[in-house]
Amino acid sequence: xxxxxxxxxxxxxxxxxxxxxxxxxxxxxxxxxxxxxxxxxxxxxxxxxxxxxxxxxxxxxxxxxxxxxxxxxxxxxxxxxxxxxxxxxxxxxxxxxxxxxxxxxxxxxxxxxxxxxxxxxxxxxxxxxxxxxxx
Numbered sequence: 001x002x003x004x005x006x007x008x009x010x011x012x013x014x015x016x017x018x019x020x021x022x023x024x025x026x027x028x029x030x031x032x033x034x035x036x037x038x039x040x041x042x043x044x045x046x047x048x049x050x051x052x053x054x055x056x057x058x059x060x061x062x063x064x065x066x067x068x069x070x071x072x073x074x075x076x077x078x079x080x081x082x083x084x085x086x087x088x089x090x091x092x093x094x095x096x097x098x099x100x101x102x103x104x105x106x107x108x109x110x111x112x113x114x115x116x117x118x119x120x121x122x123x124x125x126x127x128x129x130x131x132x133x134x135x
Contacts, residue, residue, distance in 0.1 A: 037108045043090035043115040060086045060100045
């Protein structure tokens with residue numbers, strides 16, 4: 001919020017309660033009592049594919065599509081990606097390339113387990129809503 005004081009100088013104020021914790025209208029969550037509707041185990045791996053070093057989750061190495069995924073989803077452009085093209089658990093199949101997309105149900109509690117058996121540090125990027133890191 002920006003207010004102008006008497007002298008015309010801008011005063012910046014931050015509303016610290018705008019996105020802060022507040023009572024949950026549905027009741028408080030007791031995290032040990034949440035019913036998890038799906039568990040996804042993502043295991044990292046590395047291999048040579050087409051003479052290039054590649055990294056993968058559940059044997060799928062991501063390749064970007066020519067069309068941005070959010071545009072393809074919004075305009076329902078077929079053939080760009082397929083939801084569910086990456087398995088929920090490690091398949092231990094030979095690595096392959098795909099524009100992998102994993103969907104989830106709206107307002108579902110999904111447990112995602114990252115397994116890194118490689119000797120390098122992995123970084124992950126997740127798009128979604130309300131993630132809690134628990135361990």
